[in-house]
Amino acid sequence: MGRLILTVDDSSTMRQMITFTLKGAGFDVLEAGDGVEALGVAAGKKLDLIITDVNMPRMDGITLVQRLRALPEFKFTPILVLTTESDASMKQKGKEAGATGWIVKPFSPEKLLDVVNKVL
């Protein structure tokens, strides 16, 4: 069984592109449409990596990172933020929340896999 990755994005296209890229490289992928759903999906699972968008309904990505880091089982799990946001101030918020890295959309499959393999 491959490593398990959770991808969180309110855009189904983005989720599908991320899943397509990761599954093609042999990873197992779970999906969630926002932060609230992500917390539900992640509960009780051993995730190797979480990739989340920032701007989402119900719960944004920064809040999701903070909530995950507060949980003992995800304290050291790599979390990558994949967003259209590129402002330094927003990146700083992500870093302070506990994100492992910041990727600005759109991503190239090669680069995403390169980063994923680096943080795993």
Added chain:
Amino acid sequence: MSRWFSSGPASAGPEPAEATSAPAGEHREALLRLAACEARMLEGQVNFLTPELLQVDSLVREAAGTLEDALKTLDRSVQHQHLLAGEIQAAMQSTLEGDADASGSTFDAMSATIMGTLDGFVNHITEISQSTVQLADQVNDIRERSFRMETMLGELSEIAGRTHLLSLNASIEAAHARQFGAGFAVVAGEVSKLADRSTALSNTIQEQVVGTRQALERTDAHVKAIASQDMNVALASRGESEALVMSLRTSNWVVKDLVAQLEENARRVTEQVGHVVRSLQFEDLVHQTLMACLKELGNLLEQSQAWKALEVRLKAGEPEGPALAALEATLGQIEAARVQFRAVKSGSLAAGEVDLF
């Protein structure tokens, strides 16, 4: 006074120069019309643009969905093609080269083995042919000897004939001699009998010799035919086998080349799929941009409502100054909020930057 309204009959500040030229009642009436007009125009723009933007979002989403499905199908096809190419390559390896790791043999080595075996076979056939030719020579020699024997047998027949004639003459002479030739007549008779037997024997031998010669001639013909056929068959077989091996070798090269082309094609398609994956994210970028635009339309609607509120205040008799100040405050809040909605700042679909903390 204000960054929004540098003129107007506001009672809270100094009167603008141009406002003093019109009576207060007319000025208020104009302001009322302006507020109503602004509110109507803004609301009209919002009502027009909102469904348009929602339609664009819907179309983009539908197009993206179609492209996603096409991409997945394409990817499955490429994966399947890759699998088939691998199977073809493995099948060719297994068929033409065997277990190369175990035997160390290759297709070239197999070709060399086949041709070596064929050479041995042809050499063997050639030796047999040469022996057959020698056999044919010996048969021919025996045949010539048979000819000579026939000649000699002819001479023997002639001698027997002359002996018979001689014995006949001797018998006649013995008859002339009467009682003195009686003994001689007996001898002549015996000689005559011997001559007859000699002739009969000679004829019998000649028949046998002729039969033998004819058998040898047929054998000679068969031997020569066999010698010629063996050589021709061997050479023809070698030629055909060489052609077959060359054909197999060519097929092997062609298939290897085709498999390599398939692999290269799959690599290129995979590369293009990567570009498609990146480009398909336009749906999310466009969606976010459209949502920002819709949010801005919401701002325009708020502006429209602010102008309506001004109209209401003025109609209610509120002094123009505070009413305009309230409008200005509302518009300022809307403007301040606007900058926060630009989530998408990238102007292209080039891959974004990566920053690991």
